[in-house]
Amino acid sequence: xxxxxxxxxxxxxxxxxxxxxxxxxxxxxxxxxxxxxxxxxxxxxxxxxxxxxxxxxxxxxxxxxxxxxxxxxxxxxxxxxxxxxxxxxxxxxxxxxxxxxxxxxxxxxxxxxxxxxxxxxxxxxxxxxxxxxxxxxxxxxxxxxxxxxxxxxxxxxxxxxxxxxxxxxxxxxxxxxxxxxxxxxxxxxxxxxxxxxxxxxxxxxxxxxxxxxxxxxxxxxxxxxxxxxxxxxxxxxxxxxxxxxxxxxxxxxxxxxxxxxxxxxxx
Numbered sequence: 001x002x003x004x005x006x007x008x009x010x011x012x013x014x015x016x017x018x019x020x021x022x023x024x025x026x027x028x029x030x031x032x033x034x035x036x037x038x039x040x041x042x043x044x045x046x047x048x049x050x051x052x053x054x055x056x057x058x059x060x061x062x063x064x065x066x067x068x069x070x071x072x073x074x075x076x077x078x079x080x081x082x083x084x085x086x087x088x089x090x091x092x093x094x095x096x097x098x099x100x101x102x103x104x105x106x107x108x109x110x111x112x113x114x115x116x117x118x119x120x121x122x123x124x125x126x127x128x129x130x131x132x133x134x135x136x137x138x139x140x141x142x143x144x145x146x147x148x149x150x151x152x153x154x155x156x157x158x159x160x161x162x163x164x165x166x167x168x169x170x171x172x173x174x175x176x177x178x179x180x181x182x183x184x185x186x187x188x189x190x191x192x193x194x195x196x197x198x199x200x201x202x203x204x205x206x207x208x209x210x211x212x213x214x215x216x217x218x219x220x221x222x223x224x225x226x227x228x229x230x231x232x233x234x235x236x237x238x239x240x241x242x243x244x245x246x247x248x249x250x251x252x253x254x255x256x257x258x259x260x261x262x263x264x265x266x267x
Contacts, residue, residue, distance in 0.1 A: 008166045010126045015242060016058035017127050021136030023243035027054075028124050030250045034257045035116050039266040043257045044112050050253045051120055054246075058127050068122035069115055076111055083107040125162055132235075134159035139237055164212070171208050175201050 011017075016024070031047065038044050055065065069076075084107050089100025128136070138155040145151050176184075179200055 008126065009129050010060050010064060011129075012059050014057060014059040014127070016054060016123075016246075018240075018242055019127075019246055020237055020239050020243045021128050021132040022139050022237060023239065023246055024124055024128055025133075025136050025140060027246055027250045028120055030254055031120050032117060034250070034254045035113055035120075037254075037257050037261055038113065039261050040264050041109065041112075042264060043260045044109065044116070046253060046256055046260075047116055048112070050249060051116060051123070053249070054123060055119075058123060060123070060126050064126065065119050065122055068118050072114065072118055076114060079114070080107045080111055083110060130159045130163045133162065135233065135235075135237055160216070164209075167212065168205070168209060172201065172205055175204050175208075 031050070035044070035047050038047060055062065084099055084103050087100070087103035087106050089102030091101045093099045093101055093104060125133070134155045137158060138152055141149070141151040141155065184197060184200065
């Protein structure tokens with residue numbers, strides 16, 4: 001879990017880091033819509049090209065992004081196996097095979113789609129600090145304040161949840177090393193034995209998580225933190241030319257995907 005990049009912030013000076021957090025959130029939402037509407041490999045290729053541009057301008061090592069894929073590798077394999085064996089098709093992969101070419105293409109298509117979604121989400125957290133992400137979410141959800149929705153509290157909860165992902169990973173690694181030093185074995189044995197071996201990890205992890213949340217709450221109270229309406233911002237969010245360029249790029253991507261969806265045959 002300590003190798004998972006999701007929720008971690010990579011500090012550097014880049015085009016993407018200097019973009020407004022609201023625009024980066026909008027970029028991610030529109031990108032997810034574009035990937036979801038893609039029905040051909042050409043559309044996925046366009047999405048991958050736009051994501052590659054974003055990664056290049058973010059100056060983030062590609063290895064850091066690949067770590068986020070490790071977190072969903074089991075989901076990728078599980079989905080791939082299910083689609084290979086249960087997706088219907090007419091052309092067998094070889095004579096007498098119950099796996100069809102259509103199933104292989106569909107499995108590859110879904111795997112690429114899932115990887116793009118995970119990489120784009122990780123890129124947002126890697127290029128946006130938790131404070132900026134909180135401010136961006138709160139600003140985008142401002143209209144909900146008219147119906148007395150606790151926008152600030154929701155944005156704060158989301159930011160803290162993202163911030164504590166790497167912290168929980170470090171605590172899990174520390175607890176596992178302590179259990180291994182006491183003779184625990186997490187790598188061998190049947191599936192049931194491995195599941196039972198996880199129980200000694202979950203209990204201290206939950207206790208540590210509750211202790212961390214209590215310490216955080218005490219620290220916020222000691223600093224007289226309050227999410228009142230009169231609360232001001234240290235940094236005010238402003239749109240710039242970088243945000244305009246990224247917005248036009250992702251809108252062009254969405255329009256292109258919709259055109260390809262309308263005129264190109266689906267997979």
